[in-house]
Amino acid sequence: xxxxxxxxxxxxxxxxxxxxxxxxxxxxxxxxxxxxxxxxxxxxxxxxxxxxxxxxxxxxxxxxxxxxxxxxx
Numbered sequence: 001x002x003x004x005x006x007x008x009x010x011x012x013x014x015x016x017x018x019x020x021x022x023x024x025x026x027x028x029x030x031x032x033x034x035x036x037x038x039x040x041x042x043x044x045x046x047x048x049x050x051x052x053x054x055x056x057x058x059x060x061x062x063x064x065x066x067x068x069x070x071x072x073x
Contacts, residue, residue: 006052007067014051015069017044021057022064 010018013034020030027038027045034041045060054060065072 009051010048014044014048017041018048018060018064019069021045022061022070024061 027041030041031038064070
């Protein structure tokens with residue numbers, strides 16, 4: 001994006017998946033909550049990790065905390 005913030009490039013669905021992953025939910029649980037398959041959840045997760053240049057679920061969780069999606073522990 002123009003302002004260099006990848007957050008603005010995430011879709012609403014990717015933000016939902018990011019929040020739920022960061023809260024520690026399993027792919028199947030997230031799929032049930034969002035009414036999509038676990039495989040689709042995984043695709044969203046890898047897409048947003050790619051956009052955010054993150055490699056692990058832990059990094060995703062830290063990102064979510066920094067952006068106020070979930071409260072720090």
